[in-house]
Amino acid sequence: MSAVNGNVVEVTNICKTFKGDLFQKPFSALKDISFEIEKGESFGLIGVNGAGKSTTIKIILGVIFPDSGEVKILGDSPGALKVKKKISYLPENPVFYENLNGEDFIKFVGRLRGLEGKVLRDEVERWLFKVNLEKDGKKPLKKYSRGMIQRIGLAQAFIGNPELVILDEPLNGLDPLGRRMARDLIEETLRLGTTVFFTSHILEDIERICHRVAIIHSGRILRFVDVKDLKEGLEEVFIRTLEEYEESN
Amino acid sequence: MKRVIELARITVKQAIKERSFYVILIATLLAVLAVPVLYSFTMFEVPRVLAGFALSYTNFAVLILMLFLVMNLSQTDLDRKTLQYVISLPIRRRDYVFGRFLGFVFFACILIFFILAITVPFVALFSRMRPDAPFYIGYYFLYGVFLLIEVALLVAIALLFLSLTSRTIVSMFGVAGCYIVGHTMDEVAEFLRTGTGMNMPVFSKAVIQVVRYIFPNLALFDVKTAFIYGKGMDGMSLFLSLLYGVLYTVIVLLLAVVLFEKKEVY
Numbered sequence: 052m053s054a055v056n057g058n059v060v061e062v063t064n065i066c067k068t069f070k071g072d073l074f075q076k077p078f079s080a081l082k083d084i085s086f087e088i089e090k091g092e093s094f095g096l097i098g099v100n101g102a103g104k105s106t107t108i109k110i111i112l113g114v115i116f117p118d119s120g121e122v123k124i125l126g127d128s129p130g131a132l133k134v135k136k137k138i139s140y141l142p143e144n145p146v147f148y149e150n151l152n153g154e155d156f157i158k159f160v161g162r163l164r165g166l167e168g169k170v171l172r173d174e175v176e177r178w179l180f181k182v183n184l185e186k187d188g189k190k191p192l193k194k195y196s197r198g199m200i201q202r203i204g205l206a207q208a209f210i211g212n213p214e215l216v217i218l219d220e221p222l223n224g225l226d227p228l229g230r231r232m233a234r235d236l237i238e239e240t241l242r243l244g245t246t247v248f249f250t251s252h253i254l255e256d257i258e259r260i261c262h263r264v265a266i267i268h269s270g271r272i273l274r275f276v277d278v279k280d281l282k283e284g285l286e287e288v289f290i291r292t293l294e295e296y297e298e299s300n
Numbered sequence: 301m302k303r304v305i306e307l308a309r310i311t312v313k314q315a316i317k318e319r320s321f322y323v324i325l326i327a328t329l330l331a332v333l334a335v336p337v338l339y340s341f342t343m344f345e346v347p348r349v350l351a352g353f354a355l356s357y358t359n360f361a362v363l364i365l366m367l368f369l370v371m372n373l374s375q376t377d378l379d380r381k382t383l384q385y386v387i388s389l390p391i392r393r394r395d396y397v398f399g400r401f402l403g404f405v406f407f408a409c410i411l412i413f414f415i416l417a418i419t420v421p422f423v424a425l426f427s428r429m430r431p432d433a434p435f436y437i438g439y440y441f442l443y444g445v446f447l448l449i450e451v452a453l454l455v456a457i458a459l460l461f462l463s464l465t466s467r468t469i470v471s472m473f474g475v476a477g478c479y480i481v482g483h484t485m486d487e488v489a490e491f492l493r494t495g496t497g498m499n500m501p502v503f504s505k506a507v508i509q510v511v512r513y514i515f516p517n518l519a520l521f522d523v524k525t526a527f528i529y530g531k532g533m534d535g536m537s538l539f540l541s542l543l544y545g546v547l548y549t550v551i552v553l554l555l556a557v558v559l560f561e562k563k564e565v566y
Contacts, residue, residue, distance in 0.1 A: 114388060115566065140385065142384060159310050163389050163390045
């Protein structure tokens with residue numbers, strides 16, 4: 052583990068403003084966000100639409116860059132190849148290469164994560180089986196239903212045993228059985244010591260899976276919650292936190 | 301390099317599964333059926349008419365399909381946010397640009413080979429029936445190489461636009477604009493040497509000169525007329541044209557990489 056202080060993710064005072072188009076005002080998406088995620092921790096980021104969850108994830112992935120502040124992933128800059136080899140990402144409403152079939156797609160990701168030969172073939176088979184797509188592996192992704200895309204997305208996120216798994220709304224589009232399967236997979240990966248960074252609108256799932264939660268609103272983190280210390284439901288805490296924020300502003 | 305090859309391989313797989321690829325292959329078979337028809341209508345210059353038809357068709361089919369594929373696959377990556385996901389995978393950003401480029405160019409190789417492999421034997425067969433002009437297979441090979449260089453340059457330009465803008469429409473017009481300017485600037489330069497051209501305002505002439513040096517001169521790669529009509533094209537000018545194409549492509553590709561490294565992918 053190359054992380055400093057045992058933290059897999061260190062986000063320090065990041066700000067991000069989107070300039071917008073010609074006649075649009077700049078939009079401040081993140082305002083001085085800081086948090087850390089420890090190795091083996093399951094950390095949830097919750098907030099309403101437009102709160103800044105996806106922007107935070109994109110900065111952590113190195114897809115966009117902060118205006119100020121610093122991000123360290125496993126002790127290095129986001130976007131560095133050695134970091135990318137150890138992390139995986141499931142986007143919200145993912146659109147993968149639709150011309151490929153499920154098996155080819157998982158193989159492509161597996162190869163990029165360094166798997167080869169028999170190990171790659173076995174891992175592809177294993178993960179297709181785990182997400183109940185073993186019979187649909189030869190089907191092109193464009194013929195997959197929303198739930199199937201989400202399941203293949205989970206398989207690509209877990210193949211190759213990444214150290215940090217970033218899941219943006221991973222339970223979207225899944226039926227109750229699919230949600231249960233996804234929760235089981237996340238819990239299994241946590242038992243193996245993987246760190247999970249998770250966003251979801253479904254607070255019940257967050258409460259079940261996450262060790263710690265940050266409530267984000269209007270680009271600011273309003274509160275950190277230790278799930279084991281909760282004396283009431285996460286939903287009540289979340290709503291009260293937002294109401295207190297709105298009253299004070 | 302492994303990651304670049306992986307991305308190139310996925311690009312070829314995507315391109316082969318595009319419906320438009322099969323449309324072009326079917327259109328090629330239909331075009332071949334037109335060869336006997338052309339033959340029956342043509343009294344003189346049969347080999348030239350047939351060669352002109354085969355090469356013009358190949359040019360049209362390859363450029364149309366490649367531009368469609370490059371714009372479609374690259375811009376879909378942007379529009380549907382697949383690019384965000386892909387660059388989060390264990391690849392460097394430059395691997396994406398080089399991988400896509402190599403994949404498209406390799407696919408163009410396959411495409412040119414297939415189309416020429418289907419059309420040229422027919423042209424050869426019908427040309428031999430009227431041996432009033434010789435048939436040189438080497439011309440077709442050279443033509444394929446020059447077409448490939450033009451495609452490679454246009455793919456590099458498309459990737460440059462992908463790095464510059466997130467708007468598909470801007471990229472499409474940008475690439476189309478480069479193609480049109482690239483094929484017409486020689487004629488514009490010729491016009492400047494005429495009496496009317498000489499009388500143009502100095503500013504306009506300066507702008508045309510600047511455009512001439514910035515945009516690629518794609519007319520250099522259009523060797524089909526010279527081949528068909530046996531116009532003088534010596535080995536050195538062919539070599540210099542190839543060198544120009546390769547160098548221009550490398551420069552555009554490197555520029556695309558530099559810009560893509562800094563691009564925020566929304």
